[in-house]
Amino acid sequence: MKDVLMIAHFIRGTIEGRFEYLANKLANEGYAVELVTTEFSHELKRKRKKEEKQLKEFQFYLNMLPEPGYKKNISVNRFYSHYVMGQSLKKYLKNRKKPDIIYCGVPSLDVAKVAAEYARIHNIKFIIDVQDLWPEAFKMVFQVPIISDLIFYPMKRKADYIYSTADEIIAVSKTYANRAIKVNNKCKVAHDVFLGIELTHFDKLAELNKFLKKPKGEIWIAYIGTLGHSYDLTCVIDALKILKDKGYKNIKFVVMGDGPLKSKFEGYAIEKGIYSEFTGRLNYSNMVGLLTACDIAVNPIKAGSAGSIINKVGDYSAAGLPVLNTQESKEYRQLIEEYNIGLNCKNNNADDFADNLLKMCEDDNLRIIMGQNSRRLAEEKFDRNKTYQEILTKISGERGERK
Template sequence: MKDVVLITNYWHFESEKASSRYLTLANEIVEEGINLEVITSTFYHATKSQRKFNMEFLNSFRYKISLIDESGYDKNISFKRIFSHKRFARNVMSYLNTRKKPDLIYCVIPSLDVAYKVTKYANENNIKVILDIQDLWPESFKMIINIPILSDAIFYPMKRLADKAYSSADHIVAVSQTFVDRAIEVSRKNQFGHSVFLGTELFKFDSIAKKVSNTNMSNSEIRLAYIGTLSYSYDIPSVINALYLLKNRKEGSTVKFIVMGEGPLRKEFEKQAFIKGINCEFKGQLEYSEMVKLLCECDIAINPIVERSAASIVNKVGDYAAAGLPVINTQNSQEYIDYLNEYHAGINCKNGDAEDIARAILKLSNDKLLRREMGVNNRKFAEEKFDRKRTYKTIVNLIKNT
């Protein structure tokens, strides 16, 4: 029986998060009769706290789970986080050196420290290794600390780790083609990689969505949905400004902005919405089922991401597609722009341009047939590109055949 190790700092147990890439993948792997061990952290990134699961719980899975000590951190952008990752990487290597050598290691980026050490260990011991890139580092950090020349110098050690890990992997998987291309640029072993979106368990989404009435509570009100973190990467102010323009001009239907999510800038965004006097409701962090129900009651979705973001195909656009909503997009990711155009599933707007966003909101709010057409097309996008039951077969087959 093939022995596979899956290593990730960012594992989610189902009680922590209802929809998780690696929990889904782990279940798919063991369905193929593969022996699997998941190596993850004692520290849970989402709550910034140490996990306290007992052995009875950990032993209840169909695969082995090993929690490796990580010191933790309070802020996402911090030296403490870097040191925490280094400690986790050292502890992972200590554990691997006591374990029987696996046939294959499936390692997730971030963290770069783990990926670098694991690929080096795998190459030295003739073990196949697949890297799965969930986020680009240091590119994501440089979005926030963006000082010409100085930022390149500060983040050069991180870039060097990334390049070494990418170049040493037997195969590259990533959550978008954009991320695949970044790794392939420096790879010694790969000419091609595998783009597999984070996606969603569409059957689970649909089982919740079936309970939702398709009738909007108010025929005169158009509901514009946003789901995700309320932080520096997301251009909520431009959406607020666009809605303010429409309100002042008394154009189109009444639009209500429904914001689902939490983050460090929530109070600031709420204050901006209040000052502008727009029709807006901040729902906070919802349970997955509640988020799905509310999303499916909306008419339009918006994906507002700041200009310098290194993000590509993000989680929220998969949920928007699953819900069958037309999308207003400001993200500069050429990959997502091209998909929206190809599927005719939404409107791409100029990044940070409130006037352009307002025009898109007005166009969709005034044209029910266009909303429906784009929504149907976006649902097709979900079924073809985001459904994990279909798309994750690429990863599982790669693991089986490597």
């Protein structure tokens, strides 16, 4: 029986999570699977409770290591917390039986570097799964020419080392895959596999949690995810204000999620007199039910973001929603045009956003066609039952030690 060690600093803690899903699949196929993560929840900013650590529905062994935690995503405390988690992993690996394969999420870099060094020293097959680009994501916040490059140079070196040691590269987008393989001389190709969702599970949740209280004649605009510095909800609110001033009062902004700027965004919507609802964090089942009741989805990402094919866009497609997008990612903008699932808007331009939103609101047929295309995209590119087979093959189809 092959021993697969999966290491992921950031997990959801539910079967909807990428690493949990993969670990469960492998365990059900007869592999000995351990998923090592942290006891600290990045989403909730607290230590996981006892019942959260048990997760009885999983067929694999879930191991949570000590980490002090932090309150803010951008802070010295966060970097220190990641360092401690890396040391916790190093200590654990010293006493663990050598696995056949290590499958490691990147970032965090502290944890992934420990895993990379351990795999190199012990000649273990090392597969990375690039979830985000660091330090590129942090540079978006500290956009100071030359100084930013100097500050984040050590982080870039760490990332380059991790990418270069990998025997196989998986990434959540082609953009991320290309970044990793640039510094890797061992892999002929890097594999991009979107985060995705399990469509049969999504559809079941949509049916069980169907939202039945939507007033007739209203058009609901959906946003799901973190309410943080990378997301330009103020532009969406400004666009809705433009349409409201033109007499469109049947458009509701439904915001599902939480984050450091929730009160700011909610207060701004109230100030502008926007018809909106901020639900806070919902469990996945309730989110799916409400999302599928909406008419249009928005993906308002600020300029300079290192993000590419992010988690929320898979849910938007699964729900069959047309998308209004401000994200600058060429990969996602091309996907929108190729599948005709929505409209790309100018970044940080409320007038342009309002014009495109009005096109969708006034043309039911346009929304229907783009919504159908969006669902087709989900079936072809986001359904884990199909797309994750490529990852499972890389894990199970290769022998443990390097050639």
